[in-house]
Amino acid sequence: YNPAHAGHLSLLHFLSLRHTTVYAIVGFNPSKVYPVSPSSRVLLLQKQLDKMGAKNVKAVMVKGLIWKWAKGMKVDVMYRGIRTWEQDGGAPR
Numbered sequence: 001y002n003p004a005h006a007g008h009l010s011l012l013h014f015l016s017l018r019h020t021t022v023y024a025i026v027g028f029n030p031s032k033v034y035p036v037s038p039s040s041r042v043l044l045l046q047k048q049l050d051k052m053g054a055k056n057v058k059a060v061m062v063k064g065l066i067w068k069w070a071k072g073m074k075v076d077v078m079y080r081g082i083r084t085w086e087q088d089g090g091a092p093r
Contacts, residue, residue, distance in 0.1 A: 015079065024057055
């Protein structure tokens with residue numbers, strides 16, 4: 001979500017209709033410098049979610065490995081966006 005666009009919001013809306021709680025994760029690496037801070041991205045995303053009425057979608061900032069955070073939160077299902085199939089698709093590395 002850098003920045004969140006119509007595709008992100010459409011997917012989050014779709015997921016909000018099918019799940020009780022949806023976490024929209026803004027992952028970040030603390031050793032990187034971002035043009036827009038992760039906390040600002042979370043605030044912007046949450047405003048967009050509130051505007052579209054997605055009350056069960058929560059924008060959350062996560063440092064480090066997102067799967068570890070999800071496991072700690074007892075998340076049952078994860079959805080992940082990809083940049084391109086060549087970059088992010090295929091078999092696990």
